[in-house]
Amino acid sequence: MAETAVEVSGFTKVYGDFVAVDSIDFAVEVGEVFGLLGPNGAGKTSTLECLEGIRRPTQGTLDVMGVDPSRDGRSLRNLIGVQLQTSALPATMQVDEAMAFFTAYHGVDPRYDLLDRMGLGEKRDSQYSELSTGQQRRLALALAAAHRPAVLFLDEPTAGLDVGSRAELHTLIRELQSEGTTIILATHDMAEAEKMADRVAILLQGKLVATGTPRELTATGQGLTKVSVRTENSLLCADGRDFAAVHQRQVKDDYAVYFSRDPGPTVTAILDYLRARQEALIDLRVERPSLEERFLEITQNGGAA
């Protein structure tokens, strides 16, 4: 049985009269990348901040590698690394100073190699205020990972990053995972969550409305697979014919597009039909429903999975 890195039971967080998180439960296994998804105000950051020991839960129990974050902050500090959604460092602190400063408080040697990995090698003498937003976020990530934490919390880690930096970040996340680091990733970027997360949880208005692997989540709901076909004489566009398991069809840019509940029979039927009429196939694409589509479906239905 897999070892549990993070366990959340009956967790509720209330600010005054506002219930930010309403009695949620989930567990994250050691070495897992766990995506925490939800629209703004869903309770992601409140959940993370309580797990990080920044805030106290109103109700319920939290456990991070055997430590209660609200009771034993000192032990928690060296177990976790945190990239906050809105992190900041003193304006006059230089990049290499920041690395030396925080690693010293964790009792480990500075990891200047991480600065190079995050593209900050040439900025080591620059002050924090001189860095771009993307550079500041990359520095925050390098600092969060520098002491090799058991659990790494990343809150919107790629917000403000360019394509190259995102790719580098994703590679770094994979490397950390391969070293056994558990990563909890809160993000709005569904493509990122689908690509990086082993499992995801969707929060909506403080409630946990769906959990599972990205594939499991996209397989539920309407789960229509898009089959796009282009042929030599645009036969399918012209005849308006439906095929097995097709729920809906449309024509777009010389492509006949079919939304199918079961793409296997649909594709077989289309190929048979074209072969019988000696119509040459130019392009055929099968796209399963994305996590983003499933996420929108869930949030638009008010959390009904």
Added chain:
Amino acid sequence: MTALVNHFTYEFKSGLRSTTSLLMNYLFPLGFYAMMGLVMTQVNPQFVDTMIPAMVLVSAMAATLLGMPSPLVESRDAGIYRSFKINGVPAGAILLMPALTTIFHVLIVTVIISLTANPFFKGVVPENWWAFSLVTLVSVVACGGIGSLIGVVAGEARAVVLFSQLIFLPSMLVGGVMLPLDTLPESVRRISLLLPSSHAMQAYAGYAYGQPTVISPLIALLVLAASGAIAFALAVYLFNWDNKNETRRGHPLMGLLALVPYAISIFLVS
């Protein structure tokens, strides 16, 4: 230990890199000193008698009361202390390191003033440099404690200015810096004992210059030390990691307890 050395080194450099800190640590105190040396010694020739301790105190108050609190409030509001908290930086270090490095900057300015006041402005040098150094150190610690406390209890930048000036301006006017305490009316003199500068000037006069004092220099020194210790302890106790902190340990008005030693001293004046 490495962490504390790194922290101290960073804070010291920050006191030179930040324009505001540089202004309050060096430019304003030394500029004010030069102006007072050129102008005040002509207007009031007796000013040279207290010029060195007075200008050292102005430096200490500028650096601690005007310079220290704002970065504390700004860092808290910007979420910098949240970053510190999640990386295990203790609250005590967050408050102590800026105070220690500010003391260091003030001591550098003190050396500059002490070495130049006599040759340039005929400022009277202390009879006892050891006593002068001790009183300077205790005075800076007392002001540093209040500066830290203001930074902790002030909810916003405007409140910092208000709280700081509530101590800085009266100190300049009736705190023994411009006018010796014994020249003030009795009622004003008593009220002025609520100010750290009054006690510091009394301690300088009694111990460093061997002159008569309004209040015992030992009591003045003890009041400064006690107030400084209470202010630092209260600052650590009332410290908030961020402006959304839900677990405030005490009401900001508790900060007034740091003034209790000064209030008690009023009743000790004969």
